[in-house]
Amino acid sequence: MLNNEDFEEDYEVDIITLEDDLGNEQDFEYLDVVEFEGEEYIILxxxxxxxxxxxxxxxxxxxxxxxxxxxxxxxxxxxxxQKVFDIFKKRYENEFDFED
Known part of the structure; x- marks a missing residue:
């Protein structure tokens, strides 16, 4: 879980719109890309x-x-x-308030 109430006001937001298999679109805020075991993972x-x-x-x-x-x-x-999320949490431990 991520508590985002402490975001800085000047934080620039990148929005990505994804479409699922049924054609439904949803907007996501791009947070980061994490590399793990030779693969890249996007965090949204x-x-x-x-x-x-x-x-x-x-x-x-x-x-x-x-x-x-x-x-x-x-x-x-x-x-x-979990391992990808742990990498993300470590990288952003000072910017986000993570909850288990």
Whole structure:
């Protein structure tokens, strides 16, 4: 869990819109890319209609289709998800208030 109430006001937000298999679009805030065991994983935070104090991040594996296009793939392995999230938490321990 991520408590984002302490974001700095001058924090620049990058928004990514993803489309699921059913064609539904959802906006996410790009947080970071983490490398783990030779793979890259994108860390995203869902953009909600209303501001929330707590949010769960989404972690997806990046597949490069070519030099300009990427595909994001869900991860079923809970151990990989936890290890990638642990790297992210360590990197941003001073910027976010993480909750277990």
């Amino acid at each position: 935070l869902p953009v909600e209609e209303e501001e929330q104090e707590r949010s769960e991040v989404m972690i997806l594996r990046i597949e490069s289709l070519d030099d300009e296009h990427e595909n994001y793939v869900g991860i079923d392995d809970e151990e990989v998800l």
